[in-house]
Amino acid sequence: MEKNQLNTLIGRKVKEVRKRKGLTLEQASGMTGVSKPMLGQIERGISNPTVSTLWKIASGLDEAFSTFIEEPKPDIIHIRAEELQELDGGHGGFVVQPVFPKERDRSFEVFYIKLKRGGHYHSHAHQDGVEESLFISEGEVEVMIQERVYTLKKGDAFRFQANVDHSYKNGGEEQAVMTLIIHYQKERFL
Known part of the structure; x- marks a missing residue:
């Protein structure tokens, strides 16, 4: 500029x-x-x-x-499915597609997650105040939080405080797909 x-x-x-x-x-x-x-x-x-x-x-x-000093952001952002990049989660059958990465002025980020049959992912604890929301659109996902397992099926939604170790596992017979929204604690100045 x-x-x-x-x-x-x-x-x-x-x-x-x-x-x-x-x-x-x-x-x-x-x-x-x-x-x-x-x-x-x-x-x-x-x-x-x-x-x-x-x-x-x-x-x-x-x-x-x-x-x-920030340039104005567009009022509408349209992301086509074919434009999304797939990132290998580095663990068995876990694929991430960042949809809306975290921005300085927003306290959340959005991902599409694909878990192949038998796929799993372990996430270490986030800082206090971080919350995760999941929306299952295909298949079945087991979420483990502190040794407790929650089984989620197509159409289910789930939210939890993510300041503890947690994991995701495809417990079904087909690929599982979910939307993950990570909410960060809003600070005075992001």
């Missing part, structure tokens, strides 16, 4: 945040320690703010620094 484009992006974002919070330039200036004229120049994209200035604005307006 060119410097002028970046200045325009930053200016637009600063103005959006200020307006969303219902602040005048003068109020924003008081909260951030950045002069009213400088904020106005930044918002119009005619000033190239330093990192220090952006940090002041971010801190004063209680926003993540990256809010002001």
Whole structure:
């Protein structure tokens, strides 16, 4: 991104945040320690703010620094099945297709999982606050959490705290397919 484009992006974002919070330039200036004229120049994209200035604005307006430099995301994302990459899980018959990988501003990621007949996968504990949700679309999946086994069949949904070791096993006679959503604990600034 060119410097002028970046200045325009930053200016637009600063103005959006200020307006969303219902602040005048003068109020924003008081909260951030950045002069009213400088904020106005930044918002119009005619000033190239330093990192220090952006940090002041971010801190004063209680926003993540990256809010002001992120390019806008599309309103719609369409991923075709044939575009998904298959990653071998490295364990017997476990295949992963990342659908929506974790992004900085989202607290979840989505995968399609295929477990071949007899396939299995062991996952070590995630950090506290991580939750997994499973939706079984084909076959049968056994989920083991701390020595307890839950048998899930087509159409079943299952959610659990994933801060303990857990595993998945295809306990049926055919391939099992599921959607896995991993929810991460939302932090103040992702």
